Amino acid sequence: MTTHLDRSVGLVTTRTARVFDDAHPLTLRSGATLGQVDVAYETYGTLNHARDNAVFICHALTGDAHAAGFHDGDTKPGWWDTIIGPGKPIDTGTWYVVCANLLGGCQGTTGPSSTNPTTGEPYGLDFPLLDMGDFVEVHRALGRHLGIDRFAAVVGGSLGGMQALQWAIDHPSEVGRAIIIAASSRLTAQNIAFSAVGRQAIMRDGDFREGRFLTEGTAPRRGLAVARMMAHITYLSETGFEEKFGRSAQRGELTKNFGVDFAIESYLEHQGERFLSRFDALSYLYLTRVMDYFDPFADPQALDALLDDPVRFLVLSFDTDWRFSTEHSRRIVRHLEGARLPTSFREIHSAWGHDSFLLDIPDYHATVRAFLERAAEDLS
Amino acid sequence: MTPKARRDLWLISTLIPEGSRVLDLGCGDGELLRLLQRKGCSGTGVDMSPSNLVAAMRSGVDVIQLDLDRQLGEFADDSYDVVVLSRTLQTVRHPRHVLQEIGRIAVHSLVSMPNFAHWRNRLRLLSGRMPMSKDLPFEWYDTPNLHHSSLPDLEPLFSGLGMVIDTRIPLDASGRPHRLGNLAPNLVASSSLYLLHARR
Numbered sequence: 001m002t003t004h005l006d007r008s009v010g011l012v013t014t015r016t017a018r019v020f021d022d023a024h025p026l027t028l029r030s031g032a033t034l035g036q037v038d039v040a041y042e043t044y045g046t047l048n049h050a051r052d053n054a055v056f057i058c059h060a061l062t063g064d065a066h067a068a069g070f071h072d073g074d075t076k077p078g079w080w081d082t083i084i085g086p087g088k089p090i091d092t093g094t095w096y097v098v099c100a101n102l103l104g105g106c107q108g109t110t111g112p113s114s115t116n117p118t119t120g121e122p123y124g125l126d127f128p129l130l131d132m133g134d135f136v137e138v139h140r141a142l143g144r145h146l147g148i149d150r151f152a153a154v155v156g157g158s159l160g161g162m163q164a165l166q167w168a169i170d171h172p173s174e175v176g177r178a179i180i181i182a183a184s185s186r187l188t189a190q191n192i193a194f195s196a197v198g199r200q201a202i203m204r205d206g207d208f209r210e211g212r213f214l215t216e217g218t219a220p221r222r223g224l225a226v227a228r229m230m231a232h233i234t235y236l237s238e239t240g241f242e243e244k245f246g247r248s249a250q251r252g253e254l255t256k257n258f259g260v261d262f263a264i265e266s267y268l269e270h271q272g273e274r275f276l277s278r279f280d281a282l283s284y285l286y287l288t289r290v291m292d293y294f295d296p297f298a299d300p301q302a303l304d305a306l307l308d309d310p311v312r313f314l315v316l317s318f319d320t321d322w323r324f325s326t327e328h329s330r331r332i333v334r335h336l337e338g339a340r341l342p343t344s345f346r347e348i349h350s351a352w353g354h355d356s357f358l359l360d361i362p363d364y365h366a367t368v369r370a371f372l373e374r375a376a377e378d379l380s
Numbered sequence: 381m382t383p384k385a386r387r388d389l390w391l392i393s394t395l396i397p398e399g400s401r402v403l404d405l406g407c408g409d410g411e412l413l414r415l416l417q418r419k420g421c422s423g424t425g426v427d428m429s430p431s432n433l434v435a436a437m438r439s440g441v442d443v444i445q446l447d448l449d450r451q452l453g454e455f456a457d458d459s460y461d462v463v464v465l466s467r468t469l470q471t472v473r474h475p476r477h478v479l480q481e482i483g484r485i486a487v488h489s490l491v492s493m494p495n496f497a498h499w500r501n502r503l504r505l506l507s508g509r510m511p512m513s514k515d516l517p518f519e520w521y522d523t524p525n526l527h528h529s530s531l532p533d534l535e536p537l538f539s540g541l542g543m544v545i546d547t548r549i550p551l552d553a554s555g556r557p558h559r560l561g562n563l564a565p566n567l568v569a570s571s572s573l574y575l576l577h578a579r580r
Contacts, residue, residue, distance in 0.1 A: 337424065
């Protein structure tokens with residue numbers, strides 16, 4: 001009999017490490033400093049003696065450190081359990097997999113809802129604005145904490161892919177391969193527009209209290225839920241919604257009213273509500289803003305370090321993804337391949353839009369598996 | 381991949397200088413680029429078949445999935461030393477455009493194509509049937525080959541695009557240079573391999 005633990009990394013726990021402190025503060029790209037930075041992380045598999053089999057997983061906007069396996073008592077596995085585990089494409093029999101909640105997040109890593117040690121109150125909007133490079137600095141610090149100087153691969157989807165790209169650009173000698181899935185190297189006006197409306201929904205909620213809601217004991221719940229509902233529309237394709245819901249009624253038949261009548265409305269309502277229990281409005285503002293400003297190839301010297309120390313790239317897109325369409329990935333490929341860096345690219349067929357990167361799509365998984373099996377061969 | 385194809389690719393690999401940067405259009409599972417890696421060449425394969433792309437990647441060959449007819453614009457001018465288009469020109473929708481793009485991406489190219497005017501094909505046509513052979517193994521209703529050409533019909537296309545034929549190597553049905561190929565290539569060559577350079 002198969003159980004949910006088959007091909008699973010099994011029971012896991014999230015741990016926390018303090019990777020910057022007052023004696024060794026983190027200096028951000030903006031020049032601001034953070035005295036204390038804690039990182040929530042999980043690891044799966046075993047680090048080998050050469051310490052060269054580590055793979056870092058960068059999560060997307062609303063992800064966390066719990067990428068695979070099960071927390072005690074949970075029936076649902078981590079957010080990327082489809083791809084990480086024994087015998088899976090990111091094979092924990094081969095790789096020591098590290099996943100961390102990113103800086104500015106709200107799942108255990110220091111972020112705007114953390115306590116500001118100088119005031120004893122939550123940072124709120126006093127938390128400094130962040131840059132993609134700041135996420136990478138904290139990931140690297142965690143690597144050092146775990147005794148890993150170089151990752152055989154850095155892998156991420158969406159915002160996670162952007163971190164992988166930034167890491168490869170900034171510190172290519174520390175990255176063997178980078179897998180960049182359904183990501184972008186520069187958001188379009190449409191992307192930024194969606195991002196802006198999400199933030200406006202949060203900031204215009206009366207309970208936002210100019211970012212001091214934690215201190216004042218409120219929370220912009222309506223705003224955050226609306227932001228999530230809207231964003232969720234962009235994560236699926238029109239076909240995906242059609243297949244899942246069509247125009248079906250939530251309660252047997254349609255009954256013309258302004259409430260939740262169509263099944264899709266109920267689904268979005270549910271997504272919005274569920275999000276409130278696990279996500280913080282301030283993190284949503286900070287993290288989406290990092291994506292808006294991300295434009296690594298704007299610097300004409302961006303690839304100089306990479307050319308001295310080439311990282312092998314795999315860039316993947318999904319043909320129905322309209323949040324970061326294939327053109328976003330092609331742009332990344334044009335820059336990398338155009339600079340003569342070893343680059344592979346595939347556009348995977350999937351009906352499910354942007355969220356495809358989280359799903360078990362055989363052609364997609366076969367591609368990641370092939371790329372990493374080859375990487376494992378190159379280790380020995 | 382069949383032994384025949386390997387001989388064809390082996391020949392191509394011997395014609396590419398060591399250390400070249402090679403773009404292989406229609407790369408299959410990456411066989412040619414693997415052969416070339418042993419000569420210190422680097423490069424990229426292009427294909428559309430998922431299984432080919434995965435196999436190439438598994439074997440350490442970098443591949444980019446794109447449509448030769450529509451998306452060669454993704455590659456910059458003069459970004460490779462050599463472009464290879466082996467037994468693929470007859471399968472693209474717009475051969476003229478693809479050749480133009482090849483000449484833009486690299487000065488040097490190697491292009492091979494089956495010869496529709498091979499004597500066996502002529503005999504088969506005389507008998508009233510469409511040619512089928514080792515080099516043209518498909519039924520007319522189920523073939524990736526959109527275009528058929530004889531060598532005298534193919535060569536003016538190159539020159540019309542400013543692509544100069546440096547060498548023509550007529551091949552026999554097993555992909556070896558044909559013994560008599562230079563006497564009457566259009567009659568005896570089952571396919572033909574061209575080394576071209578694009579005028580700049």
